[in-house]
Amino acid sequence: TMGNWLVNHWFSAAVLAAWLGINIFLFTYYFLFFDRDERYFYTRAILGSALAWARASAKCLNFNSMLILLPVCRNLLSFLRGTCSCCRRTLRKQLDHNLTFHKLVAYALALLTAVHTIAHLFNLERYNQSQQGTDRSLPAVLSKMHLQGSKWLNPIHSNQTTVEYVAFTTIPGLTGVIITLALILMVTSSTEFIRRNYFELFWYTHHLFLVYFAGLVIHGIAGLVRGQTEQSMAEVHPSHCAEYLTQREQNCTHKCCKDPEFGSIPAESWKWVLAPIILYVFERILRVWRAQQKVVVKKVVMHPARVLELQMQKKGFCMEVGQYIFINCPTISLLEWHPFTLTSAPEEDFFSIHIRAAGDWTERLIDTFQLETPRVEVDGPFGTASEDVFQYEVAMLVGAGIGVTPFASILKSVWYKFQQADQTLKTKKIYFYWLCRDTGAFAWFNDLLASLEQKMAESGKADFLTYRLFLTGWDTSIANNVALHFDTATDTVTGLRHKTIFGRPMWNMEFAAVAAAHPRSVVGVFLCGPEGLARSLQKSCHQHSSLDPRKVKFYFNKENF
Numbered sequence: 001t002m003g004n005w006l007v008n009h010w011f012s013a014a015v016l017a018a019w020l021g022i023n024i025f026l027f028t029y030y031f032l033f034f035d036r037d038e039r040y041f042y043t044r045a046i047l048g049s050a051l052a053w054a055r056a057s058a059k060c061l062n063f064n065s066m067l068i069l070l071p072v073c074r075n076l077l078s079f080l081r082g083t084c085s086c087c088r089r090t091l092r093k094q095l096d097h098n099l100t101f102h103k104l105v106a107y108a109l110a111l112l113t114a115v116h117t118i119a120h121l122f123n124l125e126r127y128n129q130s131q132q133g134t135d136r137s138l139p140a141v142l143s144k145m146h147l148q149g150s151k152w153l154n155p156i157h158s159n160q161t162t163v164e165y166v167a168f169t170t171i172p173g174l175t176g177v178i179i180t181l182a183l184i185l186m187v188t189s190s191t192e193f194i195r196r197n198y199f200e201l202f203w204y205t206h207h208l209f210l211v212y213f214a215g216l217v218i219h220g221i222a223g224l225v226r227g228q229t230e231q232s233m234a235e236v237h238p239s240h241c242a243e244y245l246t247q248r249e250q251n252c253t254h255k256c257c258k259d260p261e262f263g264s265i266p267a268e269s270w271k272w273v274l275a276p277i278i279l280y281v282f283e284r285i286l287r288v289w290r291a292q293q294k295v296v297v298k299k300v301v302m303h304p305a306r307v308l309e310l311q312m313q314k315k316g317f318c319m320e321v322g323q324y325i326f327i328n329c330p331t332i333s334l335l336e337w338h339p340f341t342l343t344s345a346p347e348e349d350f351f352s353i354h355i356r357a358a359g360d361w362t363e364r365l366i367d368t369f370q371l372e373t374p375r376v377e378v379d380g381p382f383g384t385a386s387e388d389v390f391q392y393e394v395a396m397l398v399g400a401g402i403g404v405t406p407f408a409s410i411l412k413s414v415w416y417k418f419q420q421a422d423q424t425l426k427t428k429k430i431y432f433y434w435l436c437r438d439t440g441a442f443a444w445f446n447d448l449l450a451s452l453e454q455k456m457a458e459s460g461k462a463d464f465l466t467y468r469l470f471l472t473g474w475d476t477s478i479a480n481n482v483a484l485h486f487d488t489a490t491d492t493v494t495g496l497r498h499k500t501i502f503g504r505p506m507w508n509m510e511f512a513a514v515a516a517a518h519p520r521s522v523v524g525v526f527l528c529g530p531e532g533l534a535r536s537l538q539k540s541c542h543q544h545s546s547l548d549p550r551k552v553k554f555y556f557n558k559e560n561f
Contacts (some may be wrong), residue, residue, distance in 0.1 A: 011094040013099070019067075023060050023108065031056035039227040041238035042153055042260060046130045046139045046509030048121050051225070054119035057112045058220075060522075062272040064112065065216055065298040068105045069276045071098035071285045073380045081383045096385075096558065103190075110187050113180055120176070123225070124156075124163045132159045136246050151261040155224040179215035182208040192531070199359050203336055213277060223264020232261040232519045291328060291377040298350050300369050302442035305366050306357040308366045310344070311350045314378055319346050321389060321413045322406035322526075325353065331375075341405040341528065344383060345412035347420075351381075354405055354444065388557065389427070392524030396431045396514060396554075398537060400529030404434050404445055407528070414465070415452050428521075431514060432467035433505060435529070468510075469500045507536055511544040514554045526557045534558050 034040055035052040043051055070076070077095050126139070131154055133140030143154035156166060167173040188194075189205040226237065241256035248257065299311035319342055326337040338361060340353040357363050368374050389395050389410050397407045411432065417425045434445070449467065456462050514523060525541055527534055534556075541554035 005111075012097055015094070016104075019101075019104075022063065026059045026063055027056045030059045037227075038238055039233060041228070041242065042138075042142050042228055042262070043225065045242075046142060046154065047126050050119045050122040050126065054116055054123060054225070057119065061109065061112045061116060061216075062269050064105050065213070065269070066100065066109050066272045066276055068109065069280045071102040073279060074380075075286050076279065078383050106187060106190075110183060113183055117176065117180060121163070124166055127154050127156045128161065129162055130154060130167075131156045131161075137518075138167070138242070138246055141245050145259050146261065146457070151229075151263070153226055153260075153262040155226075170224060172219055173226050174217035175215040175219040179219065182212045186212070197320040197359060199338065200333075200336060200361060200371055213273060216273065220265075220267035220269055223267065226262040227264040229261050236260050236515070252317075262409075287326075287379050291379050293378075295376050295378050297373050297376065300373060302366075302370065303354070305444075306366060307444050308355045308369055309352060309444065310355070310369075310376075311352045312376070312378065313350050317351060317381070319344070319351055319381045320383065321346065321409045323381035323409075324406075325351070325378050325381055325382070327353070328377040328379075329365055329368070329374055330377065331368060332361060336361055337379065338362070341409070343408040343412075345404050345409055345416055347413060347416035354408070358403075369473050389526060390425060391525060392424060392555070393521045394429045394431070394514065394518045394523040395427055395535050396433070396510075396523060396525045398433045398435070398525070398527045398529060398533070400435045400533060401437060403528035404436075405528065407432060407434075408445065408448060411448065411452055411465070415455055419455075428464075429518070430465050431510075432465060433470065433510070434467070435470045435472055435504065435533075437471075468505070470505055471500050471502050472504055507540045507545070511540045511554065515544050515554075519552055520550060521552055522552045523552065524557060525554055528558075 031052045033052075034055040035044070035049060040051060077098055081095050127143070130139035130143040133143065136167075143156075146152040147157050155170070162488060167177060185205045186208055189202050195202045236256055236258050238260070241260070244254060244256040245260075248254075293314060293316070296313045298313055299309075301309040301311075303309060322341065324341045326338050326339050328334075328337045340355060342348060342351055343354050344352040355362055355365060357366055389397070390413075395410075397410065399405070399407050411430075414425075414427070414430065416422075452465065453462075456464055525537055527537055538556045541556040544552070545554045546552050
């Protein structure tokens with residue numbers, strides 16, 4: 001199983017290993033540097049090892065802040081996907097893990113922020129204690145030096161202050177508090193539950209990233225944590241002179257009589273994040289420019305179960321199967337953009353989406369379209385895994401509920417390819433599984449499946465598409481109706497020839513049957529559905545793939561928004 005995982009995800013594993021390796025290297029290198037370098041001998045005399053913890057975590061925070069924006073540059077990913085279209089599909093497929101990597105980096109930022117904050121709380125407490133010390137200890141002596149000039153070591157100059165006062169009145173303290181709060185809000189509001197049910201909350205709080213980056217760039221400017229200057233090191237090196245600091249006489253003539261002088265560590269967060277910020281600004285400018293291009297809504301169809309279909313046209317719009325677009329409706333909200341998978345085929349002269357009522361924005365959009373046709377703006381299309389579907393000899397498509405949308409595009413495209421007798425179609429067989437909770441949700445998709453079923457039969461390709469519809473939520477009235485009409489040629493729920501199956505699929509049996517029917521094929525498994533189902537399918541892919549390269553292989557693909 002591990003072998004199969006590495007074959008399928010070698011690029012992801014390499015990126016993960018490199019990311020972890022660089023984090024570990026940066027943390028270890030800078031921890032040892034600040035824990036041992038003699039320029040920070042006197043700083044450590046006050047702060048102890050908390051200095052190294054704070055500085056090492058700061059370096060890793062800079063590195064991860066540099067990375068966090070890259071996975072959400074959608075146009076950059078589309079460009080990379082296009083440039084490596086000649087690469088192996090395993091490499092292209094890894095670009096679909098962009099949001100997983102984005103989340104991973106975000107969790108690393110949260111952990112490192114905790115380490116950095118705790119270390120600096122210790123540092124502030126020690127700075128304060130040292131300043132208040134009245135003895136001749138080294139921390140107390142160092143804290144009293146150069147209080148009038150700019151060569152000081154201890155940023156707390158008064159013995160009347162508190163840690164809280166420093167945290168909220170200095171630039172590093174205040175920006176630290178602000179960016180930590182911004183990070184907490186962004187992480188907590190991006191949980192699966194909030195994203196699915198309160199998308200607006202997730203959308204708006206996520207724009208606190210602007211506050212985060214502004215704070216990050218300003219954070220180190222004051223340079224409160226200091227080290228001994230090069231000139232001072234040459235004159236009074238701590239290895240010779242430290243012992244004399246606590247026991248000097250008034251009329252000292254020794255070469256170590258001069259007080260050591262200190263300077264700040266230059267702020268460098270901006271160097272790490274400047275390039276990604278510029279890249280992201282270009283990304284946003286490109287999105288705004290694309291959004292300004294006129295979109296014509298050709299047709300509005302209201303399907304049962306409050307599913308709205310929009311058929312649109314836009315000059316220069318060019319799509320592939322299973323891609324998605326972002327939609328904005330200025331009448332409802334000027335700022336909110338929501339992702340929807342395209343349900344049209346590239347061969348059609350329009351592009352379409354199906355919108356299910358799920359949350360405030362979609363409810364308002366459906367209500368608005370029932371009264372009038374408002375202006376909409378479109379950004380996209382953006383590429384995801386389903387583009388690769390025709391590269392596999394055998395494809396298993398799994399859609400849950402409205403997650404059937406990318407497969408509407410694929411099945412339509414297959415239909416057109418058959419009509420045009422397309423020779424580029426590598427796919428020999430498609431297995432389609434749709435899991436749905438209620439019968440109403442089947443309605444808008446029935447027409448497509450019925451016409452496809454008929455088309456395949458007329459072309460003598462009836463066995464090209466095998467589909468299985470699973471009704472996962474049902475009541476006694478449906479069950480009684482099914483029992484009454486059990487012998488009919490078409491299904492009582494959908495009106496299709498293939499019967500609806502009640503309950504959930506037994507994936508092991510389904511995969512075993514596909515593996516037996518195609519013992520030497522490469523099978524692409526495509527899912528648009530929940531995480532739990534993704535885990536089940538991924539497990540089945542690993543279990544049923546043969547280690548022998550000449551035998552059946554299952555490759556798992558998941559839609560990501």
